[in-house]
Amino acid sequence: MIKRTHTCGELTKKNLKEEISLNGWISKSRDLGGLIFIDLRDRYGVTQIVFNEKLNKKEFEIAKKLGLEDVIGVNGQVISRPSEAINSKMVTGEIDVNVNKLCVYNESDNPPFDINDRFSASEEHRLRYRYLELRTKELQSNILIRDKALLATRKYFSKNNFIEIETPILMKSTPEGARDFLVPSRIHSGKFYALPQSPQTYKQLLMVSGFDKYFQIVKCFRDEDFRSDRQPEFTQIDIEMSFVDQDDITDMGTHFIQTLWKEILDVDLPDKFTILTYKEAMNTYGSDKPDLRFDMQLMNLKKYVINSDFDTFKNIINSDGLVKAVKVNNADGYSRKTIDELTKWLKDQYSVKGLAFFKCIDGEKLEGGISKFFNENIQSRMINDLGIKSGDIVFVIGDKPKIVLSALGALRLKIAHRENLVDENKWSPLWVVDFPLFDWNEDHKRWDSLHHPFTSPNFDDIKKLDDNPGDVRSLGYDIVMNGYEIGGGSIRIHNKDLQSKIFNLLNINDKEANEKFGFLMNAFKYGAPPHGGMAFGFDRLIMLLIGSKKIRDVIAFPKTTSAMSLMDDSPSKVDKKQLSELSLLLKEKNEKNV
RNA sequence: GGGGUGGUAGUUCAACUGGUUAGAGCACCUGCCUGUCACGCAGGAAGUUGCGGGUUCGAUCCCCGUCCAUCCCGCCA
Numbered sequence: 001m002i003k004r005t006h007t008c009g010e011l012t013k014k015n016l017k018e019e020i021s022l023n024g025w026i027s028k029s030r031d032l033g034g035l036i037f038i039d040l041r042d043r044y045g046v047t048q049i050v051f052n053e054k055l056n057k058k059e060f061e062i063a064k065k066l067g068l069e070d071v072i073g074v075n076g077q078v079i080s081r082p083s084e085a086i087n088s089k090m091v092t093g094e095i096d097v098n099v100n101k102l103c104v105y106n107e108s109d110n111p112p113f114d115i116n117d118r119f120s121a122s123e124e125h126r127l128r129y130r131y132l133e134l135r136t137k138e139l140q141s142n143i144l145i146r147d148k149a150l151l152a153t154r155k156y157f158s159k160n161n162f163i164e165i166e167t168p169i170l171m172k173s174t175p176e177g178a179r180d181f182l183v184p185s186r187i188h189s190g191k192f193y194a195l196p197q198s199p200q201t202y203k204q205l206l207m208v209s210g211f212d213k214y215f216q217i218v219k220c221f222r223d224e225d226f227r228s229d230r231q232p233e234f235t236q237i238d239i240e241m242s243f244v245d246q247d248d249i250t251d252m253g254t255h256f257i258q259t260l261w262k263e264i265l266d267v268d269l270p271d272k273f274t275i276l277t278y279k280e281a282m283n284t285y286g287s288d289k290p291d292l293r294f295d296m297q298l299m300n301l302k303k304y305v306i307n308s309d310f311d312t313f314k315n316i317i318n319s320d321g322l323v324k325a326v327k328v329n330n331a332d333g334y335s336r337k338t339i340d341e342l343t344k345w346l347k348d349q350y351s352v353k354g355l356a357f358f359k360c361i362d363g364e365k366l367e368g369g370i371s372k373f374f375n376e377n378i379q380s381r382m383i384n385d386l387g388i389k390s391g392d393i394v395f396v397i398g399d400k401p402k403i404v405l406s407a408l409g410a411l412r413l414k415i416a417h418r419e420n421l422v423d424e425n426k427w428s429p430l431w432v433v434d435f436p437l438f439d440w441n442e443d444h445k446r447w448d449s450l451h452h453p454f455t456s457p458n459f460d461d462i463k464k465l466d467d468n469p470g471d472v473r474s475l476g477y478d479i480v481m482n483g484y485e486i487g488g489g490s491i492r493i494h495n496k497d498l499q500s501k502i503f504n505l506l507n508i509n510d511k512e513a514n515e516k517f518g519f520l521m522n523a524f525k526y527g528a529p530p531h532g533g534m535a536f537g538f539d540r541l542i543m544l545l546i547g548s549k550k551i552r553d554v555i556a557f558p559k560t561t562s563a564m565s566l567m568d569d570s571p572s573k574v575d576k577k578q579l580s581e582l583s584l585l586l587k588e589k590n591e592k593n594v
Numbered sequence: 595g596g597g598g599u600g601g602u603a604g605u606u607c608a609a610c611u612g613g614u615u616a617g618a619g620c621a622c623c624u625g626c627c628u629g630u631c632a633c634g635c636a637g638g639a640a641g642u643u644g645c646g647g648g649u650u651c652g653a654u655c656c657c658c659g660u661c662c663a664u665c666c667c668g669c670c671a
Contacts, residue, residue, distance in 0.1 A: 032634085050630095197670095561664065
């Protein structure tokens with residue numbers, strides 16, 4: 001083997017005449033007859049090496065047979081290029097390496113796609129050959145940034161006196177929250193471990209143990225359906241602290257994100273992040289993770305609707321519904337056809353009954369759509385109050401509050417992207433606080449935790465727990481960046497009686513609570529400090545930092561949206577023997593729906 | 595679980611309203627070429643049109659089913 005003296009990204013004119021050695025992959029080759037140029041690549045860069053028939057016939061003949069992605073080592077002399085052949089686009093563009101000795105370590109089959117052009121192949125194809133895709137410039141850079149962020153994270157928490165503690169990967173399954181990935185136990189036949197959805201209970205126990213500042217960079221697993229920003233296994237920065245209140249944790253979270261953005265991007269985020277209550281976020285933006293890079297707030301049309309002639313909307317208002325709207329400054333961009341498409345999308349995806357609209361052409365009165373239901377007086381009040389200008393179109397949805405807010409929230413985003421209202425260079429972090437503690441589950445006619453069952457109610461609302469659980473705010477908080485939820489957490493319950501009361505409200509009786517969370521409840525008998533914490537979605541942070549919308553861009557070996565790994569073809573079948581050891585029997589496929 | 599888009603040469607794409615021998619770029623192979631860096635020139639090989647069925651004289655194209663990818667809704671304490 002020829003051991004390298006340099007990497008492929010560092011040789012310059014300073015090294016002229018030096019005898020050096022390089023190792024790398026053949027990224028490109030140009031055979032000019034008696035002269036062969038090869039771009040030799042490693043993760044540091046590219047250096048052009050030259051084989052000259054007249055100077056070194058033997059190595060030249062071997063070089064003639066080299067193909068793309070062969071791995072070689074070369075020994076040679078750094079020479080300067082003729083001035084007309086200098087490549088100013090390359091760091092190493094002023095020199096060549098004139099090869100004396102060539103060693104071929106591994107010849108590559110014809111590569112399934114062009115490593116120099118990541119998008120020369122479909123994503124499916126690239127995922128099959130992920131180890132090759134990881135050779136591309138983009139992914140090398142993404143993985144490097146991920147590494148930098150991991151280091152910056154450990155540095156930050158360590159500096160602030162947090163200690164990293166590992167928690168089990170095989171743990172107890174709890175039916176709360178997301179679906180668990182289960183691991184059958186061989187020794188205890190018929191019993192299962194679960195992979196952690198998060199180390200939630202462990203970190204609370206660590207607080208009881210007195211590790212008052214804990215963090216961990218940890219894999220979590222949730223067996224649900226996936227999206228461009230969600231994978232079955234993902235990495236969290238998990239944090240828990242004792243003797244703190246909500247502000248202590250959000251301050252810490254703010255400072256951590258500021259540090260990360262500064263270290264990775266050299267960007268100064270605001271001193272204080274915007275804080276919105278859940279209600280404000282929902283009512284103003286139709287989302288609990290609003291993208292604040294653009295304004296376009298939802299407008300309430302209630303007071304105009306009740307004085308209009310539009311019975312449908314009036315009835316909605318009278319039966320506790322909502323009528324809200326968004327305003328767009330481009331009426332011309334919304335033809336009948338476009339509006340129909342938007343309507344179909346909202347009907348299909350967000351179960352609205354319709355999308356109403358009106359336009360304003362001359363700045364004085366409303367036209368088209370549902371404008372005829374509003375008399376001149378109301379029209380001019382709306383134009384005035386809502387700042388409607390000529391050329392505006394206003395989209396209106398009336399329905400149950402949940403439907404109106406989620407549909408308009410989605411429409412707001414869709415239109416913003418259509419109209420290029422999103423400043424891609426902007427960072428808009430915010431905290432969303434005062435989440436409701438419970439969410440009414442219509443299917444099961446019961447209250448569910450919105451966050452998780454250990455979340456503390458807001459102390460001011462504890463008296464409402466019995467009569468009006470839907471109105472109880474939690475001490476839960478989410479941190480949002482550019483429309484992505486990048487983290488969240490809560491102050492936890494550290495009192496056995498309050499915890500037991502919450503379990504009861506969640507329809508978990510004492511026996512059940514004891515079976516599922518008895519260990520935690522027991523721990524709370526022995527001096528549990530007030531505590532709280534949060535977790536950041538590490539993959540999403542990296543996604544934002546590299547400017548991608550796909551979580552697969554920041555994970556070395558990601559899964560597809562159907563949770564498969566195309567490269568190693570997992571999940572896969574296992575031997576009957578393995579199943580038998582685990583006391584497992586598989587159902588026939590046609591029994592699937594039994 | 596539901597909806598949208600896509601699957602054609604190694605790869606990225608094309609192929610009119612269902613019609614004759616399914617084309618092109620890159621990669622690959624052969625030959626030529628001493629300053630290329632998207633090298634150039636000449637030639638060549640390369641196809642189960644995802645899979646299964648149906649309609650038709652005839653299917654890459656239409657229909658049904660299925661698999662895979664991707665985006666979204668539900669879901670994700």
